[in-house]
Amino acid sequence: MRIENQTFDKIIFATSNQGKMDEIKMIMKDSRIPIVSLKEAGIEADIEENGRTFEENAVIKAKTIMELTGCLTLADDSGLEVDFINKEPGVYSARYMGEDTPYSVKNRSIIDRLKEAEGEERSARFVCVIAACFPDGRTVTAKGTIEGRIAYEERGTHGFGYDPILYVPEYDKTTGEMEPEFKNQISHRGKALRLMREKLEGEI
Numbered sequence: 001m002r003i004e005n006q007t008f009d010k011i012i013f014a015t016s017n018q019g020k021m022d023e024i025k026m027i028m029k030d031s032r033i034p035i036v037s038l039k040e041a042g043i044e045a046d047i048e049e050n051g052r053t054f055e056e057n058a059v060i061k062a063k064t065i066m067e068l069t070g071c072l073t074l075a076d077d078s079g080l081e082v083d084f085i086n087k088e089p090g091v092y093s094a095r096y097m098g099e100d101t102p103y104s105v106k107n108r109s110i111i112d113r114l115k116e117a118e119g120e121e122r123s124a125r126f127v128c129v130i131a132a133c134f135p136d137g138r139t140v141t142a143k144g145t146i147e148g149r150i151a152y153e154e155r156g157t158h159g160f161g162y163d164p165i166l167y168v169p170e171y172d173k174t175t176g177e178m179e180p181e182f183k184n185q186i187s188h189r190g191k192a193l194r195l196m197r198e199k200l201e202g203e204i
């Protein structure tokens with residue numbers, strides 16, 4: 001595949017998270033160009049996520065690896081936005097209360113901070129932004145969200161992170177109660193990936 005004198009024999013997805021990578025490969029499986037992880041591309045990188053938005057962080061990650069390798073690179077950034085507390089933890093979702101604090105504690109803290117919130121005041125969403133950085137400097141981004149409300153108690157054992165507290169009224173389940181295949185179909189990351197796939201088809 002060739003565009004403006006650039007050849008794409010692979011796309012790097014800048015993540016070292018195997019769970020994300022499996023999901024990405026599943027969604028992009030019939031793509032004409034193979035998608036490889038950082039590990040598969042033989043790259044070790046510790047990138048500081050110092051952006052103020054999901055978009056900025058995704059672009060920082062994708063651009064850093066693109067510049068290091070000269071390859072078309074994708075990266076994502078995601079998190080939980082809770083409207084009642086000014087869209088916290090947002091881009092700090094992984095770092096909220098400290099990177100090593102168990103999610104049972106983080107989730108309890110969010111539930112406690114919403115003591116006074118009822119019904120729609122509990123609105124929240126998972127957000128995912130994927131950025132693609134091309135060696136010629138082009139940048140494309142795609143965003144996906146899954147809307148819900150903060151549950152009154154943790155529910156469900158699937159998934160990770162804040163999954164037990166994002167209740168999705170449409171399915172009467174938290175994302176932690178959803179089977180992984182089902183969550184992938186409706187998730188912020190799934191939506192952003194499918195949108196990115198469409199956008200890339202127009203760019204490559």
Ligand code: IMP
Nearest residue numbers: 076077078079080093094160161162163
């Ligand atoms: P990052 O995108 O790898 O920087 O991680 C973002 C953080 O947001 C994760 O560590 C989780 O705390 C949270 N998060 C993002 N997506 C999900 C999800 O699907 N379920 C639960 N938590 C999530």
